[in-house]
Amino acid sequence: MARKINFDPPPTEAPTSQAEPKEIAPQRSRPLLGIERTIKQSSALGAISQSLGGISEKVKRAEEIEQKLIEGQVIVDLDPALIDNSFVPDRMEASEDQNAAFRDLIRLHGQSVPILVRPKPDDEARYEVAFGHRRLRAARELGIKVRAVVRSLTDEQLVIAQGQENSGRTDLTFIERARFAARLEDRKFSREIIMAALNIDKAALSRMIAIATRTPAVVIDAIGPAPAFGRVRWQELTELLDQEGNRAHALHIVKAPSFATLNTDKRFEVVVNGLRAKTSRARPETWVADDGTHAVRISRSGKKLTLTFDDRVAPDFGDFIKGRLAALYNEYKAGDLPA
Numbered sequence: 001m002a003r004k005i006n007f008d009p010p011p012t013e014a015p016t017s018q019a020e021p022k023e024i025a026p027q028r029s030r031p032l033l034g035i036e037r038t039i040k041q042s043s044a045l046g047a048i049s050q051s052l053g054g055i056s057e058k059v060k061r062a063e064e065i066e067q068k069l070i071e072g073q074v075i076v077d078l079d080p081a082l083i084d085n086s087f088v089p090d091r092m093e094a095s096e097d098q099n100a101a102f103r104d105l106i107r108l109h110g111q112s113v114p115i116l117v118r119p120k121p122d123d124e125a126r127y128e129v130a131f132g133h134r135r136l137r138a139a140r141e142l143g144i145k146v147r148a149v150v151r152s153l154t155d156e157q158l159v160i161a162q163g164q165e166n167s168g169r170t171d172l173t174f175i176e177r178a179r180f181a182a183r184l185e186d187r188k189f190s191r192e193i194i195m196a197a198l199n200i201d202k203a204a205l206s207r208m209i210a211i212a213t214r215t216p217a218v219v220i221d222a223i224g225p226a227p228a229f230g231r232v233r234w235q236e237l238t239e240l241l242d243q244e245g246n247r248a249h250a251l252h253i254v255k256a257p258s259f260a261t262l263n264t265d266k267r268f269e270v271v272v273n274g275l276r277a278k279t280s281r282a283r284p285e286t287w288v289a290d291d292g293t294h295a296v297r298i299s300r301s302g303k304k305l306t307l308t309f310d311d312r313v314a315p316d317f318g319d320f321i322k323g324r325l326a327a328l329y330n331e332y333k334a335g336d337l338p339a
Contacts (some may be wrong), residue, residue, distance in 0.1 A: 074149070074150070075114050075147050075148065075149055076147075076148055076149075076150060077145040077146070077147060077148075078117070078127065078145060078146055078148045078150075079145060080136055080139045080140040080144075080145070080146050081140070082125070082126050082127055083117055083126070083127045083128070083129055083136055083146070083148075084120060084126060084127070084128050084129070085128075085129060085133060085136075086128060086129055086130060086131075086133070086158065086159075086162055087128065087155075087187075088159055088162070088180065088183050088184060088187065089180075089183070090133075090162060090163070090172070090176060090177075090179075090180040091133060091134075091172070091176055091225075092176055092221075092224055092225045099134075099137070099138075099141075102134055102138055103138045103141055103142060105138075106135065106138040106139070106142060107138075107142055111135055111138075111139070111146065111147050113132075113135070114132070114146075114147040114148050114149050115129055115130075115131065115132025115133075115135050115136055115146060115147070115148045115149070116129070116130040116131050116132060116148070116149050116151065116161060116165070117129050117130065117132075117148045117149070117150055117151075118130060118150070118151055118152060118153040118158060119150065119152060127148070127150065128158070130153060130158045130161045130162045130165075131161060131162050131165040132146075132148075155189075156189065156193050159184055159189060159193065159194075159197050160193065160196050160197045162197065163180065163194075163196075163197025163198050163199075164196075164197060164198075164199060173225040173226060173227045173229075174208075174229070174230045174231055174234060175211075175212070175220060175223075175225060175226060175229075175234055176225050177198060177208065178208035178209070178211050178212040178231075178234070179212045179220065180197075180198070181194050181197075181198060181205060181208045181209050181212065182208075182209050182212035182213050184197065185209055191205060207231060207235070208231070210238070211231070211234050211235060211238050214238045214241065214242070215234070215237065215238050215241060216241070216247060216250070216251070218251065218254070219241070219250050219251070219254055219271065222254035222255075222259065222260075222267065223254070223264060223267045223268050223271060224264035224267060225264055226264050226265055226267070226268040227264070227265065228265040228268075229265065229268050233268070233272070236272065237268075237271065237272055237275070240272065240275040240276065241275070243275075244304075245278070245304075246275050246278065249274065249275060249278050250271055250274070250275060253270060253271050253274045253275075254267075254271065284297045284298060284299035284308075285297070285298050285299075286298070289314075293313060293314055294310075294313055295309065295310070295313055295314040295317055296308065296309055296310075296314075296317075297310070307321075309321070
């Protein structure tokens with residue numbers, strides 16, 4: 001909801017003291033203050049004393065506001081060919097259907113909200129977009145100029161503007177925000193700048209970066225933005241991936257020809273369910289001796305079989321097996337195995 005900002009000066013209180021009269025210099029018109037004529041000298045000496053400081057402060061405030069309007073609120077039409085994407089991407093590629101729908105919306109109704117760009121630091125003949133990437137893309141594809149606000153921004157100011165604008169949008173998903181945070185950290189931005197950009201606290205930022213960095217980039221790219229799933233489910237995925245053999249299994253899942261035909265939310269579910277099934281099959285079992293002793297735990301992961309001996313249950317049994325490995329191997333090679 002747009003906020004209405006009132007620039008009218010507050011009413012002054014009645015004067016309480018007297019002061020020596022001073023000549024008041026004429027003031028130039030300040031429409032932001034509602035001052036359309038120069039301020040006339042008052043005959044009330046007390047009013048002069050009370051109002052001088054207030055007028056000076058309000059004039060300064062008006063100058064600051066006017067400067068911001070001059071710097072940031074002048075909307076211009078730019079050739080999209082002169083505008084480059086942000087140096088830190090935040091969105092994953094939308095589907096062609098989504099791009100077409102957004103492009104049709106711009107073609108039918110025009111661009112109602114301008115994008116924000118800055119003069120490119122290393123080439124002032126070009127611009128770099130802070131936010132409005134989809135609007136910029138639609139303008140490029142439609143062959144029309146894009147409405148833009150041009151501001152001089154440092155790298156830090158650009159990523160804060162980019163992050164805060166996207167933080168207010170409902171269509172930027174958790175993993176897109178998490179990956180944006182990780183990319184900012186890779187570029188050596190401070191945690192304070194990243195927290196300001198995403199409007200989150202330190203704990204939330206740490207969780208987001210951990211998830212984005214622990215999940216292989218190829219898996220994230222293959223799954224896509226997955227708007228139906230937030231931090232809890234992506235955390236579950238990272239924990240599944242941390243289990244032995246699951247990263248390779250996830251890569252096998254996402255490279256299947258049928259995987260790309262699914263929508264992004266379904267792709268997320270397929271990966272998680274596939275890793276869950278594998279983890280369930282890999283649960284260790286316990287070998288029990290004839291006397292009831294639970295002497296060995298057996299676990300299988302992929303093509304690996306692991307035997308774990310518990311010395312507290314069967315002291316030295318593991319060393320006993322270790323000492324007989326050569327004989328057992330020879331027996332295995334000879335094929336003299338029980339049917």
